[in-house]
Amino acid sequence: MNVWKKAIKTDQLKPGNRGCVKFGDTQIGLFHFEDDRWYAVQNRCPHKGQNVISRGIIGDAAQEPVVACALHKNKFSLVSGKCLTAELPALVTYPVKIEGDDVLISLT
Amino acid sequence: MPTSHKILILGNGMASAKLLELLAEQPPQQPHEIQVIGAEPKVAYDRVHLSELFSGKTEEDLTIHSLGWYQKNKVSLHLNDAATSLDRESKQVTTASGKTFGYDQLVFATGSAPFVPPTPGLSGPAVFTYRDLVDVNAIKSYGATKMTAAVIGGGLLGLEAAKALQGLGLKSTVIEMAPRLMPRQLDDEGAGFLKDEIEALGINVKTSCRTQKVESLDSEELRFHFDGGETLDVDMIVVSCGIKPSDPVARSAGLTMATRGGIEVNHRMQTSDPDIFAIGEVASFQGFIQGLVAPAYQMARAAHGALTGGSANYEHPFSATKLKLLGVEVSSIGDSLGEQTETRSITLSNFAKGHYKKLLIDKATKKLVGALLVGDSTQFSKLKQLAELGQPLPDDPASLLVPVEESQQGTSLSFLPKSTIICNCENVTKGDLIEAITAHGITEISELKRITKAGTGCGGCVPMMVDLLSEQLEAQGIEQKTDLCEHFTYPRTELFSLIKQHHLTDYAQVLKQFGRGQGCEICKPTIANILASAWNLPVLNQQQIQDTNDAFLANIQNNGSYSVIPRMPGGEVTATQLAVIARVAEEFRLYVKLTGGERIALFGVHLNDLPKIWAILIDAGFESGHAYGKSLRTVKSCVGSTWCHLGVGDSLDMAITLEHRYKGLRGPHKIKGAASGCMRECAEAQSKDFGVIATERGWNLFVAGNGGIKPQHGQLLAQDITKEEVLSYIDRFLIYYFRTADRLTRTSTWISQLEGGINHLKDVVIHDTLGIAAELEEEMGRLIKGYHCEWKLALDTPETLNSFKTFLNSEETDRTIKFEPERGQIRPATLSQP
Numbered sequence: 001m002n003v004w005k006k007a008i009k010t011d012q013l014k015p016g017n018r019g020c021v022k023f024g025d026t027q028i029g030l031f032h033f034e035d036d037r038w039y040a041v042q043n044r045c046p047h048k049g050q051n052v053i054s055r056g057i058i059g060d061a062a063q064e065p066v067v068a069c070a071l072h073k074n075k076f077s078l079v080s081g082k083c084l085t086a087e088l089p090a091l092v093t094y095p096v097k098i099e100g101d102d103v104l105i106s107l108t
Numbered sequence: 109m110p111t112s113h114k115i116l117i118l119g120n121g122m123a124s125a126k127l128l129e130l131l132a133e134q135p136p137q138q139p140h141e142i143q144v145i146g147a148e149p150k151v152a153y154d155r156v157h158l159s160e161l162f163s164g165k166t167e168e169d170l171t172i173h174s175l176g177w178y179q180k181n182k183v184s185l186h187l188n189d190a191a192t193s194l195d196r197e198s199k200q201v202t203t204a205s206g207k208t209f210g211y212d213q214l215v216f217a218t219g220s221a222p223f224v225p226p227t228p229g230l231s232g233p234a235v236f237t238y239r240d241l242v243d244v245n246a247i248k249s250y251g252a253t254k255m256t257a258a259v260i261g262g263g264l265l266g267l268e269a270a271k272a273l274q275g276l277g278l279k280s281t282v283i284e285m286a287p288r289l290m291p292r293q294l295d296d297e298g299a300g301f302l303k304d305e306i307e308a309l310g311i312n313v314k315t316s317c318r319t320q321k322v323e324s325l326d327s328e329e330l331r332f333h334f335d336g337g338e339t340l341d342v343d344m345i346v347v348s349c350g351i352k353p354s355d356p357v358a359r360s361a362g363l364t365m366a367t368r369g370g371i372e373v374n375h376r377m378q379t380s381d382p383d384i385f386a387i388g389e390v391a392s393f394q395g396f397i398q399g400l401v402a403p404a405y406q407m408a409r410a411a412h413g414a415l416t417g418g419s420a421n422y423e424h425p426f427s428a429t430k431l432k433l434l435g436v437e438v439s440s441i442g443d444s445l446g447e448q449t450e451t452r453s454i455t456l457s458n459f460a461k462g463h464y465k466k467l468l469i470d471k472a473t474k475k476l477v478g479a480l481l482v483g484d485s486t487q488f489s490k491l492k493q494l495a496e497l498g499q500p501l502p503d504d505p506a507s508l509l510v511p512v513e514e515s516q517q518g519t520s521l522s523f524l525p526k527s528t529i530i531c532n533c534e535n536v537t538k539g540d541l542i543e544a545i546t547a548h549g550i551t552e553i554s555e556l557k558r559i560t561k562a563g564t565g566c567g568g569c570v571p572m573m574v575d576l577l578s579e580q581l582e583a584q585g586i587e588q589k590t591d592l593c594e595h596f597t598y599p600r601t602e603l604f605s606l607i608k609q610h611h612l613t614d615y616a617q618v619l620k621q622f623g624r625g626q627g628c629e630i631c632k633p634t635i636a637n638i639l640a641s642a643w644n645l646p647v648l649n650q651q652q653i654q655d656t657n658d659a660f661l662a663n664i665q666n667n668g669s670y671s672v673i674p675r676m677p678g679g680e681v682t683a684t685q686l687a688v689i690a691r692v693a694e695e696f697r698l699y700v701k702l703t704g705g706e707r708i709a710l711f712g713v714h715l716n717d718l719p720k721i722w723a724i725l726i727d728a729g730f731e732s733g734h735a736y737g738k739s740l741r742t743v744k745s746c747v748g749s750t751w752c753h754l755g756v757g758d759s760l761d762m763a764i765t766l767e768h769r770y771k772g773l774r775g776p777h778k779i780k781g782a783a784s785g786c787m788r789e790c791a792e793a794q795s796k797d798f799g800v801i802a803t804e805r806g807w808n809l810f811v812a813g814n815g816g817i818k819p820q821h822g823q824l825l826a827q828d829i830t831k832e833e834v835l836s837y838i839d840r841f842l843i844y845y846f847r848t849a850d851r852l853t854r855t856s857t858w859i860s861q862l863e864g865g866i867n868h869l870k871d872v873v874i875h876d877t878l879g880i881a882a883e884l885e886e887e888m889g890r891l892i893k894g895y896h897c898e899w900k901l902a903l904d905t906p907e908t909l910n911s912f913k914t915f916l917n918s919e920e921t922d923r924t925i926k927f928e929p930e931r932g933q934i935r936p937a938t939l940s941q942p
Binding site: 013014 | 595616625626627628629631632633651652653655656659660664666667784817909911913914915916917918920922924925
């Protein structure tokens with residue numbers, strides 16, 4: 001069952017932007033695409049273990065929404081969490097929904 | 109147990125190393141042992157690239173095989189010892205240290221020694237030869253404190269030596285007895301072009317110049333007395349007058365010697381004693397000694413065949429050399445002086461471009477027998493092919509000398525047969541390369557080199573390998589696209605002009621008009637960078653398209669923390685400012701280090717502390733150092749004539765002027781500059797994208813140098829120019845670079861890909877042949893006007909500061925970023941995975 005947590009207000013992250021939210025010790029990268037799609041994945045890059053995924057550049061690769069890690073530019077699908085550029089463990093992905101002006105993330 | 113077969117090799121140079129390598133790959137059938145006696149203290153190294161030791165390479169870089177390799181292949185190596193006598197009766201060699209070595213088969217690979225002419229006075233501590241590591245080290249240490257030098261001998265090696273001396277900052281003169289440089293390869297006119305180019309680099313050339321004697325002056329200087337009474341005073345002399353084979357041991361042992369020296373060998377490299385072989389520069393085949401590495405390797409192959417029961421025969425290779433001497437391309441193919449048959453010639457002599465090209469055509473057969481290329485070797489492979497195979501020439505052979513149109517570039521290899529040897533050193537054919545590319549699925553030149561060994565000898569064939577690889581990939585349908593990425597079908601250069609033409613200022617507009625999709629980590633920062641180069645608008649206006657360092661105006665470190673580097677033009681910092689830096693470092697517990705660009709870096713900054721720290725620094729009068737962008741970093745400087753008793757120009761003023769002028773500029777890659785107050789070059793201006801060196805008459809301007817992965821010396825753009833000229837030339841140079849370089853391309857790579865190279869750049873920047881000089885300067889003027897300190901602007905625009913919060917939903921700092929103590933400061937904690 002999804003446990004929805006309020007993360008931010010929608011206007012805190014303008015379209016095209018990315019940021020990080022935390023719940024306890026869990027850091028989550030949050031991404032807002034120009035066409036108003038939202039995605040959330042673990043902030044920790046499985047490559048070297050740093051919490052920097054949320055500072056990467058977003059975009060698409062063959063229509064798949066992706067983020068490129070800020071440190072070594074490894075590209076991850078924001079839908080499946082899979083790494084498209086190296087053999088790395090997939091990122092944990094989190095469902096996101098918008099209710100009014102709230103952005104909610106499911107942590108389960 | 110049968111006694112093992114003893115192979116003894118005298119000498120451990122390049123020929124010896126090649127033979128050992130072949131023996132390791134394909135050893136003799138019977139039980140055997142291999143011993144090597146080498147006179148030099150170091151294990152075999154790449155002598156061809158000796159001059160690179162003056163431009164940053166280390167002895168280790170040049171080593172051919174490590175000591176471990178010798179151990180692994182059971183080669184017993186005796187260095188720093190030389191054979192002094194050979195007893196062919198008892199099959200024993202005695203060395204200088206008194207050891208004796210028995211052999212069943214003996215190989216002479218003792219190479220040669222420099223020939224020093226018997227000119228009176230040509231000896232002593234300031235006279236050097238240029239042959240081995242010992243010579244190089246001696247020249248380096250003696251030359252370090254000297255100002256002037258002369259090289260006797262204007263051949264290939266002499267010019268290499270002159271380059272090395274120039275690298276040491278010595279004003280050098282090349283003295284050649286013949287009426288021209290490289291008299292064995294070039295004709296008078298071709299050599300004249302080479303002389304012009306070399307003199308433009310600041311090296312004097314004296315031809316038809318015979319030395320009567322050398323006089324030692326009380327000042328420790330040496331004075332040349334030439335025929336005709338002229339004199340020249342220098343601090344040191346390097347002799348490069350040719351070689352003499354190191355053959356005395358063979359001679360004393362009664363082996364048959366060639367008339368002109370060297371041990372006579374047959375095409376299996378066998379001497380007059382069937383158990384004794386000779387390879388490399390000590391071997392004379394058909395009366396000729398070969399001084400290049402390719403024939404030496406071929407000889408090693410033939411000798412290897414003879415030692416292992418193989419059948420390889422040696423023939424002198426078709427002579428064709430392609431060189432880059434002091435940045436000038438010089439090629440000679442076949443009978444380049446037309447000495448062997450009656451020939452007629454076709455000459456293209458283009459003074460404006462510094463190109464000289466000549467075809468020598470046999471009068472009777474109408475076939476190409478030789479060619480000369482100075483300044484531009486583009487047609488080398490085609491001409492070599494025509495001459496080597498005696499292929500028929502086109503109706504108008506002069507068309508062979510006209511540069512290939514841009515659209516046809518890369519097609520020059522397609523007509524070569526597969527048997528053509530591309531790499532002469534490693535004997536690799538075009539067919540071998542193609543096979544390797546297909547069999548191993550090679551897409552990178554480094555892989556092709558690793559697998560085929562081609563291009564690992566003299567390196568002259570690498571450009572051909574690059575062309576061949578791209579042709580093959582294209583043929584396989586692996587298209588080498590110039591598309592920026594899947595979102596833009598344009599290369600950076602075209603996007604640059606489209607953005608300028610259409611006055612686009614934001615990424616969304618560019619994507620909408622010229623791209624598709626959502627963009628990616630390639631096109632977003634590239635376009636961000638073009639927009640910055642074109643308009644110099646604040647980068648944080650479009651933070652979402654910036655690379656991480658530009659997005660947060662700081663360099664991300666391996667643990668996700670950042671560094672802070674304020675600008676310190678000329679490396680100047682006041683005591684008060686130092687105190688502010690110290691206070692910040694203490695308050696935020698940062699690691700402090702001086703950078704290579706003469707400024708102070710603070711490491712270990714949490715993302716959310718960046719604005720707080722910059723607020724303090726800006727308050728103290730600092731500006732952003734732009735250490736994080738593809739932008740101007742620093743203009744390094746010595747103290748110049750302000751403090752230094754040797755300085756001839758105010759390099760501090762120059763460096764500070766340049767840094768303030770170009771600070772905040774963004775280009776295809778980072779840009780570094782430097783200004784030195786004299787030719788001793790303490791600021792290392794010749795290793796920067798732009799560098800100026802003060803002269804007695806003004807400034808010398810160098811461009812397109814860099815350190816980095818492949819260090820490159822800057823190339824001289826203009827000499828003895830004024831400060832105003834320095835500024836306008838650099839303005840023009842930089843904007844031209846911004847417009848025409850591919851993404852992430854440093855100026856050195858850019859200029860090497862620029863058709864016409866430095867000469868073209870001189871045309872554009874100095875002679876204004878494209879008629880755009882004024883436009884380039886205006887554009888730079890606008891960018892300079894648009895300068896703003898990005899951190900000051902960010903702090904003045906509070907809404908942008910929201911993005912510097914570590915968490916959107918919390919004011920906390922990221923506690924997973926941890927540090928540990930080291931040498932009294934902090935360092936990132938060794939990561940333990942959560």
